[in-house]
Amino acid sequence: MTRMNKTVKSIYAAFAVILATLPACTIQATRSADTAVASTTEAASPTDSRVQETVQKLTQIGARVAGTPAAQQASQFLIEEYRKAGYQTEVQTFTYPKFRDLGSNVSVNGQTISGQALNNSIAGQANARLVVVPNVGRPNDFASIDVKGAIAVVRRGEIPFSQKVDNAAKAGAIAVIVINSEDKPLRGTLSSPAAIPAIGITQSNGAKLLNAPAAQVSVNTERRTITGRNVIARLPGVTQPRLLLGGHYDSVSGSPGANDNASGTAVVLETARRLANTPLAREVWFMAFDGEEDGLQGSRAFVNSVQPQFLSGLSAMFNFDMVGINDRLLIGGSAELRSQLKQLNSNVPTWTNSSSDHASFAAKGVPVLFFYRGSDPNYHSPTDRSTNASSLNDTLQTALASINQVLQSK
Numbered sequence: 287m288t289r290m291n292k293t294v295k296s297i298y299a300a301f302a303v304i305l306a307t308l309p310a311c312t313i314q315a316t317r318s319a320d321t322a323v324a325s326t327t328e329a330a331s332p333t334d335s336r337v338q339e340t341v342q343k344l345t346q347i348g349a350r351v352a353g354t355p356a357a358q359q360a361s362q363f364l365i366e367e368y369r370k371a372g373y374q375t376e377v378q379t380f381t382y383p384k385f386r387d388l389g390s391n392v393s394v395n396g397q398t399i400s401g402q403a404l405n406n407s408i409a410g411q412a413n414a415r416l417v418v419v420p421n422v423g424r425p426n427d428f429a430s431i432d433v434k435g436a437i438a439v440v441r442r443g444e445i446p447f448s449q450k451v452d453n454a455a456k457a458g459a460i461a462v463i464v465i466n467s468e469d470k471p472l473r474g475t476l477s478s479p480a481a482i483p484a485i486g487i488t489q490s491n492g493a494k495l496l497n498a499p500a501a502q503v504s505v506n507t508e509r510r511t512i513t514g515r516n517v518i519a520r521l522p523g524v525t526q527p528r529l530l531l532g533g534h535y536d537s538v539s540g541s542p543g544a545n546d547n548a549s550g551t552a553v554v555l556e557t558a559r560r561l562a563n564t565p566l567a568r569e570v571w572f573m574a575f576d577g578e579e580d581g582l583q584g585s586r587a588f589v590n591s592v593q594p595q596f597l598s599g600l601s602a603m604f605n606f607d608m609v610g611i612n613d614r615l616l617i618g619g620s621a622e623l624r625s626q627l628k629q630l631n632s633n634v635p636t637w638t639n640s641s642s643d644h645a646s647f648a649a650k651g652v653p654v655l656f657f658y659r660g661s662d663p664n665y666h667s668p669t670d671r672s673t674n675a676s677s678l679n680d681t682l683q684t685a686l687a688s689i690n691q692v693l694q695s696k
């Protein structure tokens with residue numbers, strides 16, 4: 287790479303990070319900078335809508351639940367797109383147990399209330415007296431009550447669902463009903479299957495139990511083995527990258543997952559396209575993870591499948607999740623990388639959050655950056671159907687700038 291290019295790149299890097307803090311509407315003004323750098327990668331403007339097109343193509347496939355034909359179709363689409371961009375691809379398959387709620391409910395005072403079995407709950411029926419547990423179900427909260435052979439009614443909050451259910455089981459309860467802290471269906475997960483069945487219900491339905499003497503709990507679940515498919519794209523011969531970019535392409539059932547997370551998947555693919563003809567591409571792997579919605583299954587399978595030196599050889603992992611809406615990009619991740627970014631521009635809003643695929647890499651000591659654009663009213667719902675091009679491109683510009691910064695810095 288020539289000296290001249292380097293200067294342009296570092297100016298561009300600083301400039302692009304500022305982009306991250308500007309409201310989407312001013313992206314127009316910065317086009318000139320893009321073009322300056324694009325000459326070393328490829329012509330820019332026709333590509334700006336390409337990210338949005340990728341989101342639309344993935345969204346049209348529908349809900350991409352790990353292990354389903356739709357997810358397989360999505361992975362095939364990504365493989366073809368990466369190959370078209372000049373990358374070699376491979377599919378890493380992995381398996382994990384997954385449970386499904388086949389329909390669970392609580393019957394009380396002759397009325398049947400539908401509920402949601404907590405993820406990973408065992409199946410089971412219980413017909414017994416109800417005991418309302420004070421506070422949130424810590425061990426001490428069971429000291430003043432007798433739940434032996436009873437159904438424990440516990441409120442959501444403060445401690446993980448697993449602890450509530452384990453504490454109830456230890457105190458002798460035969461099932462647990464968790465009342466949500468808001469009047470919405472409770473979608474909770476047990477980090478590991480408990481000894482007794484557990485179901486979640488809405489706040490208003492919970493109120494119906496507080497003075498009821500007894501109830502019947504029916505938790506109907508199945509556990510299956512899911513085969514997930516991670517897509518890996520890299521240039522031939524690049525066996526040890528310094529940077530790994532990724533985002534999950536699976537979605538939850540019933541949601542076409544445009545923002546969560548066709549958006550991140552599309553930004554990673556577009557970054558690969560933009561870098562394809564540059565020397566930087568020889569330092570990067572691009573990944574589309576599966577099974578994130580089932581508990582970071584794909585990224586965990588990947589970090590557990592590679593050699594430790596592969597992970598320690600990474601200067602950074604960038605994760606993109608929900609980057610298709612909202613005006614501001616938030617950057618989370620390792621303090622080291624966040625402060626590096628802050629040096630360039632103190633206005634970049636950073637935060638600490640770990641509930642996405644970067645957490646699997648961070649757990650192995652890899653420095654990570656997490657790209658996220660804030661909460662979404664359509665999160666995990668059938669209405670998560672659209673993203674906007676300016677948010678996607680704003681994320682893309684910051685990604686390109688951050689890649690430059692990390693690969694230039696060491």
Ligand SMILES: [Zn+2]
Nearest residue numbers: 546547607608
């Ligand atoms: Zn997500």
